[in-house]
Amino acid sequence: MIAAHLPALQIVLPLAAAPLCLLLRRGTLAWALALAASWAALVCAALLLRQVLISGPISYELGSWAAPWGIEYRVDAVNGFVLLIVAAVGAVILPYARTSVAHELPEEQHATFYTAFLLCLTGLLGVTITGDAFNLFVFLEISSLSSYVLIALGRDRRALTAAFQYLVMGTIGATFIVIGVGLLYMATGTLNMMDLAERLPPLAGNRTVLVAFAFLTVGTGLKLALFPLHFWLPNAYAYAPSVVTGFLAATATKVSVYVLLRFFFTVFGVGYSFEVLSVGKLLIPLAAIAILVCSTVAIFQNDVKRMLAYSSIAQIGYMIMGIGFATTTGLTAGILHLFNHAMMKGGLFLALGCVFLRVGSVRLEALHGLGKRMPLTMFSFVLGGLSLVGVPLTVGFISKWYLVQAALERDDWILAVVVLVGSLLALVYVWRVVEAAYFKPAPEGAAKVEEAPLSMLIPTWVLIGASIYFGIDTSLTVGVARQAAAQLIGGAS
Amino acid sequence: MEVFGLYNYWIVIVLMMTGFYVVISRGNLIKKIVGLNIFQTSMFILYISMGKVRGGTAPIIVEGLACPEGAVCYSNPLPHVLILTAIVVGVATTALGLALIVRIKEAYGTVEEDEIQSQEVET
Numbered sequence: 001m002i003a004a005h006l007p008a009l010q011i012v013l014p015l016a017a018a019p020l021c022l023l024l025r026r027g028t029l030a031w032a033l034a035l036a037a038s039w040a041a042l043v044c045a046a047l048l049l050r051q052v053l054i055s056g057p058i059s060y061e062l063g064s065w066a067a068p069w070g071i072e073y074r075v076d077a078v079n080g081f082v083l084l085i086v087a088a089v090g091a092v093i094l095p096y097a098r099t100s101v102a103h104e105l106p107e108e109q110h111a112t113f114y115t116a117f118l119l120c121l122t123g124l125l126g127v128t129i130t131g132d133a134f135n136l137f138v139f140l141e142i143s144s145l146s147s148y149v150l151i152a153l154g155r156d157r158r159a160l161t162a163a164f165q166y167l168v169m170g171t172i173g174a175t176f177i178v179i180g181v182g183l184l185y186m187a188t189g190t191l192n193m194m195d196l197a198e199r200l201p202p203l204a205g206n207r208t209v210l211v212a213f214a215f216l217t218v219g220t221g222l223k224l225a226l227f228p229l230h231f232w233l234p235n236a237y238a239y240a241p242s243v244v245t246g247f248l249a250a251t252a253t254k255v256s257v258y259v260l261l262r263f264f265f266t267v268f269g270v271g272y273s274f275e276v277l278s279v280g281k282l283l284i285p286l287a288a289i290a291i292l293v294c295s296t297v298a299i300f301q302n303d304v305k306r307m308l309a310y311s312s313i314a315q316i317g318y319m320i321m322g323i324g325f326a327t328t329t330g331l332t333a334g335i336l337h338l339f340n341h342a343m344m345k346g347g348l349f350l351a352l353g354c355v356f357l358r359v360g361s362v363r364l365e366a367l368h369g370l371g372k373r374m375p376l377t378m379f380s381f382v383l384g385g386l387s388l389v390g391v392p393l394t395v396g397f398i399s400k401w402y403l404v405q406a407a408l409e410r411d412d413w414i415l416a417v418v419v420l421v422g423s424l425l426a427l428v429y430v431w432r433v434v435e436a437a438y439f440k441p442a443p444e445g446a447a448k449v450e451e452a453p454l455s456m457l458i459p460t461w462v463l464i465g466a467s468i469y470f471g472i473d474t475s476l477t478v479g480v481a482r483q484a485a486a487q488l489i490g491g492a493s
Numbered sequence: 494m495e496v497f498g499l500y501n502y503w504i505v506i507v508l509m510m511t512g513f514y515v516v517i518s519r520g521n522l523i524k525k526i527v528g529l530n531i532f533q534t535s536m537f538i539l540y541i542s543m544g545k546v547r548g549g550t551a552p553i554i555v556e557g558l559a560c561p562e563g564a565v566c567y568s569n570p571l572p573h574v575l576i577l578t579a580i581v582v583g584v585a586t587t588a589l590g591l592a593l594i595v596r597i598k599e600a601y602g603t604v605e606e607d608e609i610q611s612q613e614v615e616t
Contacts, residue, residue, distance in 0.1 A: 134575055141582045148589055157600035161609060164593045168516060171529055171586050178579060179536050185572065186543045 003047070007060035007073040010044040010083065011126050013037050018118040027110030031098050034114040038090040038121060045087035045125075049080040053480070059131070067131070068192035074131030078484040081335065082128045082258045085342050089250040089463075090121045093350070096459035097243045100353050104241045105153060113153060117247070119146040124255045133181045133191045133267070136259065137174060140223070143255070144170045147248055151240040162235035169222055169232040176219030183212035184267075196267050204272055213277065216263050224256030226320060227290035230313045237309035242353030245305060249312055250346030250463075254338050257319050261334075264323070265488035274326040283324035288418045290317030295425035299432070304362045307429055308348055311388060314422060315341045318403060321415065325406045331485035332478070333402035339477055340387070340395035340467065347463030348384040351377050354452035354460060367433065369442025373449040376457055378437045380464040385430035387467045390423045394471040398478070501542040508535035520606040522597065526590045533583045537576050544572035 002009070017037035021030040052058060057076040061067060075083070094117075101113055123143025130136050148170070152163035185191055187208040188199040203209050218229075225233040233253075237245050264273040273279050291314045298310035315337070322334025352362050354377040359366050371378045387394035400419055407415040451457070470477050497503075508531055515528025549568040594604055601609050 134578075138578060138582070141586075145582075145585055145589055148593070152593055152596065157597075158613065160593055160597045160600055164522065164590065164597065167586065167590050167593065168525060168529060172513075172516065172532065174582075175533055175536050179539065182536070182540050182543065182572070 003051075005060075006044050006048050006051075007058060007075060007129060008062065010041060010048065010087075010129060011073075011122060013040045013044070014118045014122040014125065018115050018122065021111055021115045021118060025111050027102070027107060027114075028098075030111040030114040031094070031101075034097075034118050035094045037118060038087070038094045041121065041125065042084075042087040042091040045080075045083040048075050049084050049480075051075075052077055052080040053483070068190050068195040071135050072131040072192055072194070073129050074194070075129060076484075077480060077487050078261065078335070079128045079258060081480050081484055082255065082338065083125060085254060085339055086121070086124050086128060086251045089247060089342055089346050092459045092462050093243060093247050093250075093346070096246075096350055096353070096456050099453055099455050100243050100357060101241065103357050104155060104243075109153065113150070116146045116149045116153075117244075119143075120150060120247070120252075124251050127255050128258060131193050133184065133193055133196065134178075135191075137178050137181060140177065140259075141174055143252065144174060144223075147244075147252060150244040150248070151236050153244070154239040154241050156239045158235065159239035162232075162239045166232040166236045169229075173219045173222030173229075176215045176222065180212045180215035180219060183208050183215065187212065193262065193267050197269060200268060200272065204276055210277075213268060213273070217260075217279065220256055220260045220263065224253050224260060224320075225313050225316055227286045227293070227313065227317065230290075230294070233313060234306055234309040237312065237349075238303055238306040242349065242356050245309075246346050246349035246353060249308070249349050250342040253312065253316055254342055257316065257323075257334075257338060260320075261323060261331075261488060270326055270489055280324040280326050283320050284415065287317040287321035287324060288415060290314055290320070291418055291422040292425070295422050295429070298429045299425065301429075302364050304364060304367065304433055305349070305352055307433075308345065308352070311426065311429065312341075312345055314426075315345065315388070318399065318419070318422070321419075322403055322406060325410065326489075327406055327409060328482070328485050328489050329402060329409055330406035331488055332481045333399055333406050335481040335484050336402060336477060337399035339481070340399045340470065343395060343463050343467040343470065344384045344387040347460055347467060348381060348388070350456070350460040350463060351381040351384065354456050357452055357456065358449050364432065364436045365443075367436040368440040369437070370449070371434075371438035373442065374451050377452050377460070380457075380460050381437070382430075382434055383464050383468060385426075385433065387471065389426045389430055392471075393468065395467045395477075396471070398471055398474050402478075501538060505535045505539045505542070508532075508538065522594045522604045522606065523591075526587060526594070529590070530583070530587060533579075533586075537580060537583075540572040540576040540579070544569040 014037045017033050021033055024030045024033060052075055057074060060073040062071045062073060101110060105113055120143050123139045123146060126139030127136055130139060148163045148167045151166060152160055184196060187203055187206055188196055190196055190199060200209060222229045237249060294310045294314040298307045301307035301310060319334045319337045322330045356362050358374060387396040390396040390400040404416045404419050512528045512532030512535060516525050516532060519525055519528060546568045549566055552567040552570040598604050601612055603609060
């Protein structure tokens, strides 16, 4: 009985818990409720993915209104996997949030924080699960509006301008997406993604469809910080509270990448997107530039949070490159990196949150000598950093391995070299942090620094541990990613 | 005359570009929000236009209104309903944007982008 309604529960549980958090008012109670809701969401996501892997895609008619008129929730291997990533990161970060939020935000804002956090989680899960193009926009705005609030909660006043900048860029992106969806509706008369996929092929030469494609690509590109559209991201990540940076870096851009995948492969179809329009020729150069330019910019940052934000844009480049290849190996690499990057970047930002809690700053000079004073935190940062570089036995290696393989399948040596150079650049910026933490002496008369509390260390190590574990035992992640890629390439079925 | 027959779509394009230009070119944060609103409004008109059927009335069942054979006598209500949702989203975005501007004004004492930037450079 309940199992049949899992797709709805996935969204309804965090959505219903959000206003309750606000009503509870007390920070601790709101936190406990948010924790329960996020763990329930994780259970739903895990059960859904298991069901999908065993018995194929699930279609759920919301309120029993039959698709294509009603809103359909549709879970297949692709979004089942993304649902699990988002729910897992949410469930791991909330235990961490309690100490970190108590330290960084004033008491009266705690309940509001958890409300906004749950709404953001709801929005991201909703974007992922829905099979309706307009519903996707609504969930996208739920997650975006709440993430503007979360970013603006940062203590630095620059968090406000960063949130405002993100609001303007994000709204333009979302409006582009609605215009694209509207044009698709004009051409086909439907909003259901499966229905769209059936009705679009005969319209391949239609100009309305072409314009819709362009609007959707640019709109989603803004949301996922595709290279020339990334200007909102570094400030937003650098000034948001630590928990928020960790959560958004691990989930928000990943969900946008999924939206791009969904539109390119399911709705428009791989033939239209990559053969008629050859969007790959646009995506691959942008991805390559993102990897090289943003990794280089990251080297020159003195604020480590900002450094990792630029590194995120470069890492998104790897995902987009894999998608741009439009081959099974390329897509496997892209989807795999979606998961892998969520684990390592989430872990890295959480480690920085621990540093911020004890030291009060995440600038490079504040990290001097921390390797001895906060050994566990800094060691987790080093492991996450190695994964960013792509050292064997970490997840970063696995996704880069597949990406290089995909590039070589096309005899594209230049792109394979770009991926490797990107790794070397990552080594440089990770080394700057390692050097500061382990080889520079602590400043004279520095206050004594304790190791971060366990409630924060454990979530950090769970994510970092996952990024090592899935680098050694790749059967689960590669298996799911490969199945998802085959499904996307194979078309709508 | 086909080109002018589609005048509402021309309005959409003009409004969209006006709004977009205002967002990009103005340094005043309030004006940016106004530009964003104009930009969003153009999208509302696009949706409302596409649902309109020439000669069609509001989609309410009225007794005695007989449709001629093969003709459509109701406008398509779906885009209109969709856009109600989008308007709500737009209102929420504007409210949040203005709330942020209030906080920015408290923190910086100005709502001009260049003055905010020069304050940041000094510190």
